[in-house]
Amino acid sequence: MQTSVEDPRVLEFDVRTDEMLVNMGPQHPSTHGVLRLVLRTDGEVVSEVTPHIGYLHRCAEKIGENLAVRQWIPYTDRMDYLAAMNMNLGWSLAVEKLHGYAPPERGRHLRVIIAELGRIASHLVGMGAYGLDLGSFSPFLYAFREREKILDLFEQACGARLTYSYLTPGGATADLPAGWTTRCLKMLDEFEPILPEYHTLLTSNAIFVKRTCKVGVLTADRAISYGVSGPVLRGSGVDFDLRRDGEPCYTQMYAGYDFQVIVERAGSYPATTGAPPPPPEAVLGDSWHRFYVRMLEVVQSISLVRQAIALYEAEEGLDHGQPFKLGAKLPVGETYLETEAPRGQMGFYLVSLGQPNPWRARARSSSFCNLSVIGEIGRGCLIADIPAIVGSLDIVMGEIDR
Amino acid sequence: MQHDPAISEQLRERFPEAVVSASPGPIDPWIEIAPERLAEVAAWLKNDPAQDYDYLNGLCVIDYFTADKKLAEAVGAARLVVVYHLSNLSRKRQLTLKVTLPRWANAASETPPTLPSLAALWATAEWHECEAYDLSGVEFTNHPHLRRILCPEDWVGHPLRKDYQMPLEYHGIRGR
Numbered sequence: 001m002q003t004s005v006e007d008p009r010v011l012e013f014d015v016r017t018d019e020m021l022v023n024m025g026p027q028h029p030s031t032h033g034v035l036r037l038v039l040r041t042d043g044e045v046v047s048e049v050t051p052h053i054g055y056l057h058r059c060a061e062k063i064g065e066n067l068a069v070r071q072w073i074p075y076t077d078r079m080d081y082l083a084a085m086n087m088n089l090g091w092s093l094a095v096e097k098l099h100g101y102a103p104p105e106r107g108r109h110l111r112v113i114i115a116e117l118g119r120i121a122s123h124l125v126g127m128g129a130y131g132l133d134l135g136s137f138s139p140f141l142y143a144f145r146e147r148e149k150i151l152d153l154f155e156q157a158c159g160a161r162l163t164y165s166y167l168t169p170g171g172a173t174a175d176l177p178a179g180w181t182t183r184c185l186k187m188l189d190e191f192e193p194i195l196p197e198y199h200t201l202l203t204s205n206a207i208f209v210k211r212t213c214k215v216g217v218l219t220a221d222r223a224i225s226y227g228v229s230g231p232v233l234r235g236s237g238v239d240f241d242l243r244r245d246g247e248p249c250y251t252q253m254y255a256g257y258d259f260q261v262i263v264e265r266a267g268s269y270p271a272t273t274g275a276p277p278p279p280p281e282a283v284l285g286d287s288w289h290r291f292y293v294r295m296l297e298v299v300q301s302i303s304l305v306r307q308a309i310a311l312y313e314a315e316e317g318l319d320h321g322q323p324f325k326l327g328a329k330l331p332v333g334e335t336y337l338e339t340e341a342p343r344g345q346m347g348f349y350l351v352s353l354g355q356p357n358p359w360r361a362r363a364r365s366s367s368f369c370n371l372s373v374i375g376e377i378g379r380g381c382l383i384a385d386i387p388a389i390v391g392s393l394d395i396v397m398g399e400i401d402r
Numbered sequence: 403m404q405h406d407p408a409i410s411e412q413l414r415e416r417f418p419e420a421v422v423s424a425s426p427g428p429i430d431p432w433i434e435i436a437p438e439r440l441a442e443v444a445a446w447l448k449n450d451p452a453q454d455y456d457y458l459n460g461l462c463v464i465d466y467f468t469a470d471k472k473l474a475e476a477v478g479a480a481r482l483v484v485v486y487h488l489s490n491l492s493r494k495r496q497l498t499l500k501v502t503l504p505r506w507a508n509a510a511s512e513t514p515p516t517l518p519s520l521a522a523l524w525a526t527a528e529w530h531e532c533e534a535y536d537l538s539g540v541e542f543t544n545h546p547h548l549r550r551i552l553c554p555e556d557w558v559g560h561p562l563r564k565d566y567q568m569p570l571e572y573h574g575i576r577g578r
Contacts, residue, residue: 054552059537059561097429224456224491227526240491247403247496332476333428336487336498338459347487351464353476364460364487372529401552 019047024386026055032129032390033397037374041383049378049386051371056401064361069095069350070169070326072361077163079363080399082125085118085154086341087399088167094337094348095169097249098330107171107321108253109312113184114157114167116301116308121150122342123231123294123301126394130291131202133391134211139201146194149187156180171321181309188302195299196274203295204276212288213281216377216389220285226376227369230344231297232393234263235290242340250339257307262296264289272299287392294394327356343367343394363402367395405431406495409453417443422502432485432498440501441518447488447497448523455497458524459487461531463538467505467564480505484517484540503540505563514560519545537562 025036034055040048060079064072069091076091077084089111096102103111128143151161157176158166166172202208218228223236233240241261243254260270264284269275275296282288330352338347344366351360370393378389410424410433420439425432435443447455467480486499503515514535519542521528531542532551539560542548550557559566569577 054550054554057552059552061537062561062566100429222525225525227458227460227524238491242403245403245491245494335429336459345459347459349462349485349487353473355473359466359477360462360464362460362462364462368529368533369460369526372526376525 032395044382049375053400056397060402068327068356073165073168080396082396083118083122083342084164085114089115090339090346091348092167092169094350097335097337103171103321104319106315109308110320112308113305116304117150119301119342120298121147123298126294130391133387146191153184168323170324175320199276209279211388214283215287215385218285218377226373229366231293232290232370235293236285237264239263262293272296287388290392329356365399367399371395403494403496432500434500437501444520455488455490457489457491458526461486463534465564514539514541516541516543518543
């Protein structure tokens with residue numbers, strides 16, 4: 001018997017649904033914080049995604065106007081709380097750019113060690129939580145096991161495990177304690193050989209590949225138009241990394257270091273030991289590529305930390321940079337500086353009229369721009385793909401809402 | 403990332419009356435554009451193949467206003483300054499544009515000043531303009547959906563204005 005969807009006698013076809021609005025969040029576990037997505041759905045297909053943000057808004061920029069520049073450092077911790085070290089660094093460099101100050105060499109290498117360890121810790125959460133979003137619990141435990149060791153190192157350096165306030169305008173609050181670099185190298189030596197396990201768990205896992213390939217494809221020109229940055233931008237094939245392409249006062253931090261920007265060039269990524277090649281199903285700019293870029297960046301950062309420790313230890317003298325005086329007046333002027341945080345380009349804009357407090361302290365959030373593409377790449381996919389897309393953007397709401 | 407030293411001359415040549423001033427700046431140079439010419443200058447910077455500023459890093463608003471007599475000289479005339487940070491990713495160029503607006507289009511009724519929206523040129527401008535509207539009170543014309551993005555929809559006032567007063571209470575929650 002020939003049947004059609006219009007035939008009312010066929011019960012199976014009579015389950016077509018009306019358009020429905022589905023609220024995802026703000027307490028949904030896969031939205032990485034208090035993000036609310038309103039999905040306009042027709043059955044399983046999402047025709048429109050509307051993000052609602054601001055649940056964590058505390059107007060950090062207003063607070064920044066009422067504090068001396070060094071007092072704002074703890075507030076930058078609480079923006080991207082998974083990469084607080086990199087937030088400290090971004091604001092410190094912006095303040096130093098205003099002063100025309102460059103930290104001593106030992107302080108420069110110390111910052112590279114800390115910033116790249118922060119990147120590894122942040123990408124580990126991104127990777128573990130992404131597995132969790134897709135229903136795989138084990139990678140999360142593996143990732144947190146390793147992250148814990150990095151947090152232990154951070155605790156030994158500054159006393160805090162999440163909100164460090166360690167890097168500060170002028171340098172760092174303290175030098176690394178005795179024996180720290182040895183423990184750090186030991187941690188890296190243990191960590192690097194188990195990275196292939198992570199690739200087995202997720203990167204080349206058949207279910208993971210099916211859930212992420214061709215899901216949420218973001219083309220390079222749309223990525224640029226939406227101002228996305230970091231692994232999301234490079235996952236779309238745009239060869240841009242501020243550590244190489246940024247302003248001189250940021251790139252000089254990485255002067256003399258040997259590293260490559262992790263991006264697909266002519267169909268292949270920079271060779272990385274232990275990483276499986278992209279599966280044939282993956283297309284550039286999909287969720288899988290965003291995830292893959294993060295995984296390769298972890299290997300890149302391990303190498304950078306090793307180089308930095310060698311340079312740090314070779315440096316003679318103990319001067320790692322003295323923090324600026326707390327209530328000192330700022331020079332008149334204004335600066336804007338973007339740094340490559342784990343989630344993308346974190347920009348700080350500082351306008352000073354010569355008081356100790358900035359007249360305007362602005363934080364340009366990378367997650368804010370990265371999330372704004374969800375309306376475009378989430379359209380037309382299935383409801384179950386939405387967590388896969390949000391997870392691949394690796395957002396932190398504390399940074400979006402500021 | 404470098405600032406293009408020739409850009410202010412090129413802009414002056416192409417849009418003689420649009421460039422209000424250009425500062426080489428002690429640190430970051432910037433160019434001030436007349437608000438009514440912003441849309442065409444931005445379109446040229448985005449679409450001209452020789453310029454190709456394809457990436458809008460962000461925009462933010464600075465409120466120059468003070469009731470403190472000691473600061474009055476440093477602050478200068480009461481005004482809002484909208485700052486656009488643009489980049490060209492392939493040529494590693496950056497550019498800062500500034501637009502000066504009055505604090506209110508109509509001070510008695512507290513009508514916000516307006517600027518044309520640039521969301522049609524850079525998609526990211528949509529959210530950044532919402533943020534500027536929400537926190538600093540600048541309205542963007544021709545914006546696809548201008549709304550409060552960080553504060554609740556029924557919030558009163560623009561928190562990043564220098565004369566902003568935190569409300570005494572909001573839906574039964576004590577404000578200050």
